Amino acid sequence: DIHMTQSPSSLSASVGDTVTITCRASQTISNYLNWYQQKPGKAPKLLIYAASSLQSGVPSRFSGSGSGTDFTLTISSLQPEDIATYYCQQSFITPRTFGQGTKVEI
Protein backbone atom coordinates (compact mmCIF):
# COMPACT_ATOMS: atom_id res chain seq x y z
CA ASP A 1 0.00 0.00 0.00
CA ILE A 2 1.07 3.59 -0.59
CA HIS A 3 1.28 5.42 2.71
CA MET A 4 0.27 9.08 2.71
CA THR A 5 1.71 11.38 5.39
CA GLN A 6 0.30 14.84 5.99
CA SER A 7 1.83 17.64 8.00
CA PRO A 8 1.01 19.29 10.21
CA SER A 9 -1.73 17.26 11.92
CA SER A 10 -3.34 20.49 13.03
CA LEU A 11 -2.76 24.20 12.71
CA SER A 12 -4.20 27.44 13.93
CA ALA A 13 -4.24 30.52 11.72
CA SER A 14 -5.95 33.87 11.44
CA VAL A 15 -8.48 35.05 8.91
CA GLY A 16 -6.58 36.33 5.90
CA ASP A 17 -3.53 34.16 6.48
CA THR A 18 -2.01 31.88 3.88
CA VAL A 19 -2.11 28.26 5.03
CA THR A 20 0.03 25.47 3.62
CA ILE A 21 -0.51 21.74 4.16
CA THR A 22 1.92 19.17 2.84
CA CYS A 23 1.39 15.57 1.84
CA ARG A 24 4.08 13.01 1.14
CA ALA A 25 3.56 9.67 -0.57
CA SER A 26 5.66 6.64 0.34
CA GLN A 27 6.35 6.06 -3.36
CA THR A 28 5.92 8.05 -6.54
CA ILE A 29 2.33 8.64 -7.60
CA SER A 30 2.90 11.00 -10.55
CA ASN A 31 0.13 13.60 -10.14
CA TYR A 32 -2.57 11.20 -8.94
CA LEU A 33 -3.09 13.24 -5.80
CA ASN A 34 -6.39 14.70 -4.62
CA TRP A 35 -7.36 17.01 -1.77
CA TYR A 36 -10.63 16.97 0.17
CA GLN A 37 -12.21 19.24 2.76
CA GLN A 38 -14.37 17.72 5.47
CA LYS A 39 -16.49 19.73 7.88
CA PRO A 40 -17.88 18.13 11.06
CA GLY A 41 -20.76 15.77 10.38
CA LYS A 42 -20.42 16.15 6.62
CA ALA A 43 -19.03 14.07 3.78
CA PRO A 44 -15.65 15.04 2.33
CA LYS A 45 -15.73 17.47 -0.57
CA LEU A 46 -13.30 17.34 -3.47
CA LEU A 47 -11.20 20.51 -3.74
CA ILE A 48 -8.26 19.64 -5.97
CA TYR A 49 -7.70 16.68 -8.29
CA ALA A 50 -4.63 15.67 -10.29
CA ALA A 51 -2.47 17.57 -7.79
CA SER A 52 -3.27 21.04 -9.12
CA SER A 53 -6.65 21.09 -10.90
CA LEU A 54 -9.35 23.05 -9.11
CA GLN A 55 -12.67 21.20 -8.91
CA SER A 56 -15.61 23.10 -10.36
CA GLY A 57 -17.20 25.49 -7.89
CA VAL A 58 -14.26 25.55 -5.47
CA PRO A 59 -12.99 29.04 -4.58
CA SER A 60 -9.78 30.09 -6.28
CA ARG A 61 -8.06 30.70 -2.93
CA PHE A 62 -7.49 26.95 -2.87
CA SER A 63 -4.56 25.69 -4.91
CA GLY A 64 -2.45 22.58 -5.15
CA SER A 65 1.01 21.75 -6.41
CA GLY A 66 3.51 18.95 -6.56
CA SER A 67 4.34 15.78 -8.40
CA GLY A 68 6.00 12.48 -7.64
CA THR A 69 5.98 12.13 -3.86
CA ASP A 70 5.62 15.64 -2.45
CA PHE A 71 2.48 17.76 -2.67
CA THR A 72 1.10 20.96 -1.19
CA LEU A 73 -2.34 22.40 -0.61
CA THR A 74 -2.40 26.17 -0.16
CA ILE A 75 -5.27 28.26 1.12
CA SER A 76 -4.60 31.90 0.42
CA SER A 77 -6.50 34.39 2.54
CA LEU A 78 -8.07 31.92 4.99
CA GLN A 79 -11.79 32.45 5.55
CA PRO A 80 -13.92 31.42 8.55
CA GLU A 81 -15.76 28.89 6.38
CA ASP A 82 -12.45 27.12 5.66
CA ILE A 83 -12.39 25.68 9.17
CA ALA A 84 -12.33 21.95 8.48
CA THR A 85 -10.15 18.89 8.26
CA TYR A 86 -8.25 18.44 5.01
CA TYR A 87 -7.24 15.08 3.56
CA CYS A 88 -4.94 14.13 0.73
CA GLN A 89 -5.58 10.92 -1.19
CA GLN A 90 -3.70 9.01 -3.85
CA SER A 91 -5.54 7.53 -6.81
CA PHE A 92 -2.45 6.10 -8.51
CA ILE A 93 -3.03 2.51 -7.50
CA THR A 94 -5.33 0.45 -5.36
CA PRO A 95 -5.91 0.32 -2.53
CA ARG A 96 -6.73 4.01 -2.60
CA THR A 97 -5.25 5.58 0.51
CA PHE A 98 -5.73 8.82 2.42
CA GLY A 99 -3.52 10.94 4.60
CA GLN A 100 -4.38 11.13 8.29
CA GLY A 101 -5.87 14.59 7.94
CA THR A 102 -4.94 18.15 8.90
CA LYS A 103 -7.33 20.05 11.14
CA VAL A 104 -7.40 23.77 10.40
CA GLU A 105 -8.62 26.09 13.15
CA ILE A 106 -8.84 29.82 13.58
Add this chain to the structure above:
Amino acid sequence: QVQLQESGAGLVKPSETLSLTCAVSGGSISSYYWSWIRQPPGKGLEWIGYINYSGRTNYNPSLKSRVTVSVDTSKDQFSLKLSSVTAADTAVYYCARSSVVLRRAFDSWGQGTLVTVSS
Protein backbone atom coordinates in the same frame (compact mmCIF):
# COMPACT_ATOMS: atom_id res chain seq x y z
CA GLN B 1 -26.00 17.08 -10.52
CA VAL B 2 -25.59 13.49 -9.41
CA GLN B 3 -26.77 12.60 -5.91
CA LEU B 4 -25.84 9.56 -3.85
CA GLN B 5 -27.86 8.26 -0.91
CA GLU B 6 -26.83 5.46 1.42
CA SER B 7 -29.37 3.27 3.15
CA GLY B 8 -29.28 0.21 5.35
CA ALA B 9 -29.25 -1.04 8.91
CA GLY B 10 -27.68 1.31 11.41
CA LEU B 11 -27.12 -1.36 14.05
CA VAL B 12 -25.51 -4.73 13.33
CA LYS B 13 -24.66 -7.47 15.80
CA PRO B 14 -21.11 -8.80 16.04
CA SER B 15 -20.37 -11.67 13.64
CA GLU B 16 -23.29 -10.72 11.41
CA THR B 17 -23.24 -9.11 7.96
CA LEU B 18 -23.42 -5.38 7.37
CA SER B 19 -25.50 -4.50 4.30
CA LEU B 20 -25.76 -1.06 2.70
CA THR B 21 -27.12 0.27 -0.57
CA CYS B 22 -26.24 3.46 -2.43
CA ALA B 23 -28.88 4.91 -4.73
CA VAL B 24 -27.59 7.07 -7.57
CA SER B 25 -29.84 9.78 -8.99
CA GLY B 26 -29.39 12.65 -11.41
CA GLY B 27 -26.82 10.84 -13.48
CA SER B 28 -25.93 7.58 -15.16
CA ILE B 29 -24.27 4.77 -13.29
CA SER B 30 -22.34 3.94 -16.45
CA SER B 31 -18.81 5.13 -17.22
CA TYR B 32 -17.92 5.62 -13.56
CA TYR B 33 -16.43 3.73 -10.66
CA TRP B 34 -18.48 3.47 -7.49
CA SER B 35 -16.72 3.14 -4.16
CA TRP B 36 -17.43 2.51 -0.53
CA ILE B 37 -15.35 4.46 1.98
CA ARG B 38 -15.64 4.40 5.75
CA GLN B 39 -14.63 6.59 8.66
CA PRO B 40 -14.59 5.34 12.26
CA PRO B 41 -15.77 7.98 14.74
CA GLY B 42 -13.09 10.64 15.17
CA LYS B 43 -10.71 8.93 12.76
CA GLY B 44 -9.57 9.08 9.15
CA LEU B 45 -10.89 7.71 5.88
CA GLU B 46 -10.49 4.13 4.66
CA TRP B 47 -11.31 3.00 1.12
CA ILE B 48 -13.19 -0.30 1.12
CA GLY B 49 -13.51 -1.05 -2.58
CA TYR B 50 -15.11 -0.15 -5.88
CA ILE B 51 -17.27 -1.54 -8.65
CA ASN B 52 -17.90 -0.26 -12.15
CA TYR B 53 -21.08 -0.48 -14.19
CA SER B 54 -20.01 -3.75 -15.78
CA GLY B 55 -19.43 -5.34 -12.40
CA ARG B 56 -15.66 -5.22 -12.22
CA THR B 57 -14.59 -4.98 -8.60
CA ASN B 58 -11.47 -4.07 -6.66
CA TYR B 59 -11.24 -4.41 -2.90
CA ASN B 60 -8.90 -3.21 -0.18
CA PRO B 61 -6.76 -6.25 0.70
CA SER B 62 -7.27 -5.46 4.39
CA LEU B 63 -10.99 -6.23 4.00
CA LYS B 64 -11.08 -8.36 0.85
CA SER B 65 -12.00 -11.63 2.57
CA ARG B 66 -15.13 -10.07 4.06
CA VAL B 67 -16.30 -7.63 1.38
CA THR B 68 -18.69 -7.95 -1.52
CA VAL B 69 -19.72 -5.00 -3.67
CA SER B 70 -22.41 -5.47 -6.30
CA VAL B 71 -24.23 -3.24 -8.77
CA ASP B 72 -27.80 -3.18 -10.07
CA THR B 73 -27.78 -0.99 -13.17
CA SER B 74 -31.54 -1.40 -13.66
CA LYS B 75 -32.10 0.37 -10.34
CA ASP B 76 -29.07 2.71 -10.54
CA GLN B 77 -27.74 1.46 -7.27
CA PHE B 78 -24.83 -0.47 -5.82
CA SER B 79 -24.42 -2.33 -2.58
CA LEU B 80 -21.93 -3.29 0.10
CA LYS B 81 -21.86 -6.43 2.19
CA LEU B 82 -19.30 -6.80 4.96
CA SER B 83 -19.38 -10.09 6.79
CA SER B 84 -18.28 -11.17 10.25
CA VAL B 85 -18.35 -7.65 11.62
CA THR B 86 -16.77 -6.60 14.90
CA ALA B 87 -16.78 -3.39 16.88
CA ALA B 88 -13.84 -2.24 14.75
CA ASP B 89 -16.24 -1.99 11.81
CA THR B 90 -18.27 0.71 13.54
CA ALA B 91 -18.00 3.72 11.26
CA VAL B 92 -19.74 6.20 9.03
CA TYR B 93 -19.98 4.52 5.63
CA TYR B 94 -19.90 6.68 2.51
CA CYS B 95 -20.56 5.81 -1.09
CA ALA B 96 -18.69 7.87 -3.67
CA ARG B 97 -18.15 8.24 -7.40
CA SER B 98 -14.89 8.47 -9.29
CA SER B 99 -13.93 8.74 -12.95
CA VAL B 100 -10.88 8.58 -15.13
CA VAL B 101 -11.61 12.12 -16.31
CA LEU B 102 -10.84 13.50 -12.83
CA ARG B 103 -7.81 11.29 -12.30
CA ARG B 104 -10.00 8.87 -10.35
CA ALA B 105 -10.73 11.39 -7.60
CA PHE B 106 -13.94 10.99 -5.59
CA ASP B 107 -16.00 13.87 -6.93
CA SER B 108 -19.42 13.02 -5.53
CA TRP B 109 -20.22 11.56 -2.12
CA GLY B 110 -23.28 10.40 -0.27
CA GLN B 111 -24.07 12.03 3.06
CA GLY B 112 -22.85 8.95 4.92
CA THR B 113 -24.59 6.55 7.23
CA LEU B 114 -23.43 5.51 10.69
CA VAL B 115 -23.26 1.78 11.26
CA THR B 116 -22.73 0.64 14.83
CA VAL B 117 -21.67 -2.92 15.60
CA SER B 118 -23.00 -3.89 18.99
CA SER B 119 -24.98 -6.66 20.62
